[in-house]
Amino acid sequence: MEKLAKAIIKFRWLIVITVLVLTIFFGYQMRNLTINSDIFSSLPDSDPAASLYKQIGEEFGGNNMGLIVLETKNIYTKEVLENIQQITDTLRVIQGVSTVTSLTNIIDIKSTEEGIEVGKLVDEYNLPQTQEELDSLKKYILSKDLYKGSIVSEDGTSTVIVFTLFQDVDNKSVANEIRTKVLALNLPETLHFGGMPMMLDDISNLILSDIVWLIPIVFIIIALVLFLSFRSLKGVVLPLMNTGIAIIWTLGILVMAGYELTIISNIIPVVLLAVGSAYTIHVLNSINQNKIADKKQALISALVYIIIPVFLAAATTAIGFLSFIFGSYLTMIRDFGIFTAIGTVIALILSIFFVPALISAFSMYNKTLETDQEENPGILSRLILKPLVTLLFKHPKYIFTTWIVFIALSIGGTFLIKISVNIADYFKKDNETRISEDILQQKFGGSAPIFVLFEGDMQSPEVLETMIRTEKFMKEDTFINFTQSVADLVEQMNDAMGEGKKIPDERAKIEQLWFLLDGQDIMPQIVSENLDRGIIQSRFGSSKSEDINKYLEKMNSFIQENSTEECKITLTGMTSVYIKINDSLVNSLYSSLTIAVILVILIVGVILKSLSKGLYAAVPIIATIFLLFGCMGVFGIPLDIATVLVGSIVLGIGVDYSIHVISGFNYYMKENSNDLALAIEKTILSSGKAVIINVLSVAAGFLVLIFSQLVPLQHFGILIAICMIGSGTGALTLLPVILILVNRKRKIIAK
Amino acid sequence: MKRKITIALLVALMVSGNIFTAKAQDANDILKKMDNVMYSPKDMTGKNKIILIDKTGKEEMREATIQQKGNNKRMFRFTSPASQAGIAVLSLPDDVMYLYLPAFGKERRIATSAKNQNFAGTDFSYDDMESKPFAEKYTPKLIKEEGDIYTLELTPIGKSEYSKVIMGVHKTNYFPVSTEIYDKGNNKVKQAKYTFKKVGIYWNAEEIEMTDLKKNHKTKMQMSEIKYDSGLSDDDFTVRKLKQ
Numbered sequence: 001m002e003k004l005a006k007a008i009i010k011f012r013w014l015i016v017i018t019v020l021v022l023t024i025f026f027g028y029q030m031r032n033l034t035i036n037s038d039i040f041s042s043l044p045d046s047d048p049a050a051s052l053y054k055q056i057g058e059e060f061g062g063n064n065m066g067l068i069v070l071e072t073k074n075i076y077t078k079e080v081l082e083n084i085q086q087i088t089d090t091l092r093v094i095q096g097v098s099t100v101t102s103l104t105n106i107i108d109i110k111s112t113e114e115g116i117e118v119g120k121l122v123d124e125y126n127l128p129q130t131q132e133e134l135d136s137l138k139k140y141i142l143s144k145d146l147y148k149g150s151i152v153s154e155d156g157t158s159t160v161i162v163f164t165l166f167q168d169v170d171n172k173s174v175a176n177e178i179r180t181k182v183l184a185l186n187l188p189e190t191l192h193f194g195g196m197p198m199m200l201d202d203i204s205n206l207i208l209s210d211i212v213w214l215i216p217i218v219f220i221i222i223a224l225v226l227f228l229s230f231r232s233l234k235g236v237v238l239p240l241m242n243t244g245i246a247i248i249w250t251l252g253i254l255v256m257a258g259y260e261l262t263i264i265s266n267i268i269p270v271v272l273l274a275v276g277s278a279y280t281i282h283v284l285n286s287i288n289q290n291k292i293a294d295k296k297q298a299l300i301s302a303l304v305y306i307i308i309p310v311f312l313a314a315a316t317t318a319i320g321f322l323s324f325i326f327g328s329y330l331t332m333i334r335d336f337g338i339f340t341a342i343g344t345v346i347a348l349i350l351s352i353f354f355v356p357a358l359i360s361a362f363s364m365y366n367k368t369l370e371t372d373q374e375e376n377p378g379i380l381s382r383l384i385l386k387p388l389v390t391l392l393f394k395h396p397k398y399i400f401t402t403w404i405v406f407i408a409l410s411i412g413g414t415f416l417i418k419i420s421v422n423i424a425d426y427f428k429k430d431n432e433t434r435i436s437e438d439i440l441q442q443k444f445g446g447s448a449p450i451f452v453l454f455e456g457d458m459q460s461p462e463v464l465e466t467m468i469r470t471e472k473f474m475k476e477d478t479f480i481n482f483t484q485s486v487a488d489l490v491e492q493m494n495d496a497m498g499e500g501k502k503i504p505d506e507r508a509k510i511e512q513l514w515f516l517l518d519g520q521d522i523m524p525q526i527v528s529e530n531l532d533r534g535i536i537q538s539r540f541g542s543s544k545s546e547d548i549n550k551y552l553e554k555m556n557s558f559i560q561e562n563s564t565e566e567c568k569i570t571l572t573g574m575t576s577v578y579i580k581i582n583d584s585l586v587n588s589l590y591s592s593l594t595i596a597v598i599l600v601i602l603i604v605g606v607i608l609k610s611l612s613k614g615l616y617a618a619v620p621i622i623a624t625i626f627l628l629f630g631c632m633g634v635f636g637i638p639l640d641i642a643t644v645l646v647g648s649i650v651l652g653i654g655v656d657y658s659i660h661v662i663s664g665f666n667y668y669m670k671e672n673s674n675d676l677a678l679a680i681e682k683t684i685l686s687s688g689k690a691v692i693i694n695v696l697s698v699a700a701g702f703l704v705l706i707f708s709q710l711v712p713l714q715h716f717g718i719l720i721a722i723c724m725i726g727s728g729t730g731a732l733t734l735l736p737v738i739l740i741l742v743n744r745k746r747k748i749i750a751k
Numbered sequence: 752m753k754r755k756i757t758i759a760l761l762v763a764l765m766v767s768g769n770i771f772t773a774k775a776q777d778a779n780d781i782l783k784k785m786d787n788v789m790y791s792p793k794d795m796t797g798k799n800k801i802i803l804i805d806k807t808g809k810e811e812m813r814e815a816t817i818q819q820k821g822n823n824k825r826m827f828r829f830t831s832p833a834s835q836a837g838i839a840v841l842s843l844p845d846d847v848m849y850l851y852l853p854a855f856g857k858e859r860r861i862a863t864s865a866k867n868q869n870f871a872g873t874d875f876s877y878d879d880m881e882s883k884p885f886a887e888k889y890t891p892k893l894i895k896e897e898g899d900i901y902t903l904e905l906t907p908i909g910k911s912e913y914s915k916v917i918m919g920v921h922k923t924n925y926f927p928v929s930t931e932i933y934d935k936g937n938n939k940v941k942q943a944k945y946t947f948k949k950v951g952i953y954w955n956a957e958e959i960e961m962t963d964l965k966k967n968h969k970t971k972m973q974m975s976e977i978k979y980d981s982g983l984s985d986d987d988f989t990v991r992k993l994k995q
Contacts, residue, residue, distance in 0.1 A: 093936025115860030116850070119868060126910070497855050508854040511834035516850070516861070518872030529805060 005303035005356075009296060012357035019354050023245050026252025033251060036260035037203035038171060039423065039641070040196075040577070042332040049580045052572045056451050057167055060525050060535055061098045063574070064165040065449050066175065066195035068182065069439055071158040075103070076138045081127050083187045087161055088124075090181050096169035097178070099525060102161040103151055107522050109489065111496035118493070118516045121147070150482035153443040160444050164525070165197055175201035192436035195447045196574075199423050202433045206709035207266045218273050218704045219244075225697040226277070235284060238358070242350045243276035250343035259339070262332040263426070264641060267705070267713060268340055274701030274720075275317055275653055276347030278694045279310050282660075283351050285690050287359065296360065303356055309663050312607055313656035314348035319599045320652020323592035329584030330641060337648075344652075385688045388732060389681045396737045403734050407623055410630025417629060420638035421581045422543030426710050445481030446541040450573030452555075456566050458531040459510045463567045464490055464503045470569065471536055473558050477551055479541040486527045486534050489517055540575045545582055548575045585644045596651045597622065604659060608666060616738055617658040620730025624654055627726045628719060637719065642712035646719045653698065654727025660687040661731045665739065669748070676743045680736050688732055695728035778891040781901050784925040786884040788954050790822040794983040798976045799827070801873060806967035813871075817974075822882040824988040840871075841993045851993045858993055874941065874961040874970040878911075889916065900928055921947075926954045940965055950977045 008015065040063075043050035057063035068087060072080055085104040092100045108121040121141070128134050138156065141147045152159045165174055175197040182191065219240060226236045247269045254265070286306035292298040321344060324337025392399065424447075427434035440447045452470055456463040467487035474480050487503065493513040495501040504510055517523055527534040542548065555571050563569040597618060605614025625647050637643060664687040668679035702724070705717025742748060801813040814831040827840040837853035840861075851858040870880050885891075889905035894917075896902070905916040914935045919928040926947040934940045941963055948957040959972045986992070 089935055093934050093938055095938070117861065124912075497852065497857060497859060499855070506854065508834070509852075512838060512852040512854045515835055515838050515852070515871060519869030529809075 001304045001307055002300065004307070005300040008303065008353055008356050009300060009360050012361040015353050015357035016361050019245065019350065023248055026249045029252040029255045030248065032255050034260045035172075035204045035207050035266070036262055037200045037207060039200075039263065039330070039332070042262065042330045043577065043581075044329065044331060047329070047580065049572060049576045052453070052570060053451075053574070053577050056453060056535065056572060059528060059533070060451075060537075061164050061166065063449050063451075064098075064167065064171070064197055065447070066163050066165065066178070066193070066197040067436075067440055067444070067447055068161040068163075069158055069192040069194065069436060069444070070161065070187075070189045071192070071439075072189040073157065075152065075156055075159050076134045078127065078129055078134070080189065081122065081134075083185070083189060084159060084161065085124055085127065086185055086187070087182055087191075090185060091161065091163050091178060094174065094177055094181065096165055096174035098164045098166045099521060100161065100163045101151070101522075103147075103159050105521075106147070106151060107489075107520055109492040109496055111492075111498070116493070116496035116516075118496075118520070146482065146484065146488070150444065150484075158439075158443055160440070162195075171197050172201050172204050192432070192439055194433065194436035194440045196423070199427075199433055199437070202431075203263055203423075203426065203710065206427075207261065207263060210708050210710065210713070211261075211266055211269070214704055214708060215269050215273070217707065218270050218701050221700045221704055222273060222277055222697050225693070225700050226281070229281075229693040229697075230284070230288075234359075235281075238284060238355055239277035239280035240273075242280045242355060243273050243347055245354070246276045246343050246347040246350055247272050249346050250339055253342060254339050259335055262335070263710065263712075264332050264336045264645070265339060267642075267716070268336065268343060270701065270705060270717075271340055271649070272343045272347060274698040275344060276351075277697060277701075278653075278656065279314055279348050279351035280355050281694060281697070282306055282310050282313070282690055283355050287356075289686070295363075299356055299360060303352070307352060308607065309660055310352065311348065312604065312659050312663070314344055315603055316600045316655045316659065317652035318344045318348075319603070320596050320648045320650075320655075323596040323599070323648045324588070324645070326591055326595055328588045328592070330581065330588075333588065333641065333645065336645070380689055380692060381685055384692070385685050388688070389684050392680065392684075392733065392736050392740065393677065396740045399733050399737045400741065403623060403730075403737075406630075407626045410626040410628075410633075413630035413633030414626075416633030416636075418636070418638040419545055419582050419585060420543075420640045421545075421578045421585070424543060425638070425640070426712055428709065428711060431709075441541050441543075445479070445539045446543070448540045448543065448574040448578075450480075450538050450540045450575050451571075452536040452559075453570045453572065454534045454536075455532065455568040455570070458486060458527050458534045459507055459514065460566070461503050461505050461507060461510060463534075464510065466562055466567050466569070467534065467536060468503060470558070470562065474536070474538060474555070477554070479547055479551065480538055481541060483536050483538045484526065485536040486517070486523070489520075489522075490514075493517070538573075540573070543578070545579065548579055552576065552579060581641075585639055585641070589639070589644050589647060592648045593625065593651065596648045600651060600655050604655070604662070608663065613662055613666070616735060616742075617655060617662045619738060620658050620734045621651055621655045621727050623730050623734060624650060624723050624726040628723050631719065631722055637715045640712045640715070642710075642716040643719060646716060646723065650720060650723035650727060654723060654730075657691045657695070657728050657731035658735055660691060661735050665736075674747070676739070676748060680739065684732060684736065691728050691731060695724050699724040777901075778893040778903055779886065781893065781903060781920050781925065782886045782889070782891045782905075783884075785920050785927060786886050788925045789927070789956075790882065790884060792953050792979040794818070794820045794980060796978050796981060796983070797974050800971075800973040800975070801871075802971040802973070803872060803874075804969040804971070818983060818987060819882070820983045820985070820988060822884065824985070825882070826988055826992070839993050841988060841990065843988065849990055849993055858990055873972075874963040874966075874968055875972070879961070885918075891918075896922075899923070924954060926956075951979055953979050 043054070045051050053063060070084060070087070081104060084102055088100055088102040088104050091097050104122055104124050104127070106121045108119060110117040122128060122137065128137050141152055148154055165171060179193055179198070179201070223236050223240055226239055229235065250268060250272065283306050287299060287302040290298045290302040292301055318341040321337045321341040324333050328334045328337070424434055424437035437447060454463060454467055464487040467485050468491065471483040471485060471488070474483050490510055490513055491501050491503055493516060494504050494509070497513070504513070526537060540548070540551065552571070552575065559569045559571060601614040601618045604617045605611040608614065628646060628650060631637070632639065632643065661683055664683035665679055668682040669676070672678045699721040702717045702720040705713050708714050708717065739748065796818045799815045799817045801815070803811040813829060813835065815827050815829045818826040823844040825842045829835045829838045839851040841849045848861045849858050850861045868877055869875065870877055885905065889907055891903045891905050894902050894904045899922045901920045901922055903918045903920060905918055907913055912934065913932050914937055915933045917931040921928055924947070927945050929945065930943045931939055932941040941961060943959055943961045945956055946958040947954045955974060955977050957974055960969060962969045
C-alpha cells in the first residue's frame, strides 16, 4: 500500500496531465450526447409481451399513438368543424405521421334508401354548413357507438384527433413539429396534446431542463456543505472538481459506447456528485488529520490509512449499482447501473490518484497543521458526537429497542406500497401533458392502446364472428369505451347490402364486401396484407394496476375458451406491457437487493477478515432499507422506474458509513488493546464527523431532485435523502449498540 | 426607307405580340390538346390488368374488362381473382355509381362523396379515375419546355386534396408522360408514369404506373385488346346490364 502511495507522489505530474488530457477527450465526446425518453425502447426484445407489442406497432402502426383533444362549447358548428379539418390537414402532411383519424375524415359506412356509402362521416370538401345539416350530423354521431365517446365526447363539447407515427421516425422531432404547427394555427378552441409520442417529447424536454437546472444547484449545495465542513477552499474545490471530472468521463464513455441519456440515466450526474465527492472527502479528511511534520511523508501515511476504506466504500457502492444488471427487466435500468458503477470507479480512482497527485504537485498541503484538533473539538463533536457516545453506553438497550420498533412499523408500512408504471404519473399534476391525459381518460377512454391479435383467415365467417364476440366481451369492461376491427366493418357493410348487421355466413360474400374495404385508409391498421392476421384496436381508460389486472385476467380466461387452432387469439397492448413492467419492478427490486446485500456482506467480511463484522456492518443498512419501504408505504410514494433504484443505491452508499465505523473500530481496538469502550468513543469521534458531513452532503445533493420536473425523480431524491440520514444514524447508533451488546455476551477481539 | 422601318416595326410587334400571347395560351392549349388526345374516342372496350406492388415488391394481380362511352360512362367488370370475379362497377354522369356483388346477387348504389378514397385497393383515388377533362379541373401554367416535353403546373379549380399537379405532356403527340401530385403541405405524395401507344387513330394509355410515395405502394394499370368506336350504346351502361 505504501509503495502505491509513494508511486502516486512520484508520478504526480504524469497523473495530473493524463487526467487533464482524458478530461478534454471525454468532454469532446459529450457533444454527441442525445436523449432518448422512450421507455418502450427499453423493453427487452426477448420478452414475448414486449416483442408482440413492438411487432404489432410495426405491422399495424397503432402503438405509436398520439391524440389531440379539442375542447369548446359545442363542436357541432361550422367553424369548429373547419378547425378540426385544419388540424387534420396539418397533421396529415407532416413527415413521419402515418395515419390521422378525426371527425372530418373518419370512415363511415352508411346504408341509405338507395344503397350503400362507404366513405367519410363528413365530406371534407363539403363540410356541413346549415344548422339542419349540423343537427343531423350530431344525431347521426350519437346514434353510432363507433363515434360516441371514442371520437366525440357524449356531451358534444370535445373531440379527439388521433394520429399514429411511423415506427422508424424520430419521435421527438415529429411530436415537436406537430405541437408547433398545430399551435401555429391559432385556433380559438382549447387544445390538449396527449398520447405516447407527445408524452415522450415532453419528458425529453423535462430531462433537458432538469440537467440544465439541477446539476448547477447540486454543485452549489454540495459546495456549501463542503465549505461549512472544511472551511477551506481546497475542501470545496477538490471534491467537486474530482466528481465533475468523473461525470465528464462517464458521460463521455456512455456516448462512445453508443448509449443515450434516458429518463433514468439523466440522474447519473446528480448521483455521481453526491456519491463521488465522498471519496475525496475521506481522502482529504485523512490528510488533514495526519500530523506528521514531513509533508510528503504525511501525505503517504494518510493515503496508506485511507485507501482501503475508500476502496471498500466505492466497491460496495459500485456493487449496489451493478446489482441492477442482474435484476432489471428494463434495459435502461441496467444501463443506468452499468454507467453509474463505471462513474463510481472513476471517482474512486481519481480520489486516490488524482487528488494526492494534485495536492503534492501544487503543494496544497494543509496550512493549519498546528491547530490541534483534539484540543479544539468542533461544534459537531461537542454537541452531537460526545453526547452520543455517552448515550450509547448508558442506554444501549433502549436504542436497540427503538430501532426494532421502527423496523417493525416499517415492515407494516411495506404492505401499503403501490406500484406505478403509468407514464402520465411521471408528470406533476399541473403539467399540461398530465392534464391532457386526465381529460383523455375521463372523456375518451384514455390514451393507452390495447390490442387483441387474431391469427387466422380474416375472411372466414368463424374468425370474424369470434372477433365480434371478443369485442362485445371487451366492451363490458367499464374502462373500454369502444373497439374497432375489420369484423365491425364487414358487419356494417353486410347491413348496407340489406342483409342485416351480422357477419355473412358465406365466405364468398365476405370476400366481395372486402372489395369495398380494400384501399380504405383504416385497413392496414386493422388487418395484415395477406389477410392472416387482424387486430381489435381499443384504448384502456385506467392506469391502475388493479383495473388492468382485472381486465387481463378476464380477457385471458376468455381467450383460453375461444382461442382455437384456426383462430389464435393473443392479447397485448400498453396495459399488458405495463403489467409486465410492474411485475418486473418488484422482481428487479428483490433480486438486486438480495445480490447487493450478499455481495456487500462478503466484501466487507473478506476485507475485514471477519464475516461477523461483515454482518454487523450490514445491519444498519438493512434496517435502513426497511425504513425506506416503510416510508414509501406510509407516505404513498409508489414504486416506479426511479424509486425501484433507491434500495440498491442506498445499500451501496449507506453501507459506507458502517464500513467507516467498523474499520475505525477495528483500528482503535488494536491500538487500545481491545478496550471496546475507548475504541467506540474514538471511532465515533473520528469517523463520526466524516459520516455526518457525508450524510449531509449526499442528502442535500439528492434533495435537489425535489425541483425536478419529473415526479419519479422527485420521489427518488426524497427517498435517498431519508435513507442517507437513516443509514448514517444507523451506523452511529445501531452499529455501536450492537457491538456493545455483543461484547457483553462475548468479548470482541480485533485481529 | 421610312416604310421599311415601319414594316419592320410592325413585323417585330406582331412577332413579339405573338410570343406574349403564345405563352399564356400555350398552357391552356396544351392541356386542351391533351384532353383531346385522351377523350376523343366515342367509345372503347378492352381488357384491364391491375398489378398492385407493395413496398417489399410483392405483386398482386387483378383483371377486369372495361367499357367506356364518351368520358362519363364506364363499366368495370372484374374477371380475376376468382373471389372478385363478377364484381362490376358502373359509373354514370354526376358521380352516380353502382356496384354489383354477385355473391349477394344484388346491386347497390355507391356514393363517392369522398373522392380521395382509393379505388378498390389501388393507388388511384376515385378522383384520379375520373375521366373529367383536365382543363375543367385545373388551371395550367407552362413552367418548362425541355426536349420532347412541356411541363405544366396545374392548380386545382375548386376544392381538392391536392395543392398542385406537375404534369409532363408530350410535345408532338400531346399525351401525358408523367404527373407528380403534391399535397397541401407541398409534399410530393404520388407520382404517375404513362406509356402511350397508338391504336388505330387514337393514342391509348397502354400502361399507367401510379406510386403512392407515402405508402411506398405501386399500382400498374395495363390496357390490352383495345377496340375503339365499336358503337356502344347507352343501353350498355344500365343497372340491368350491370347485373349480367
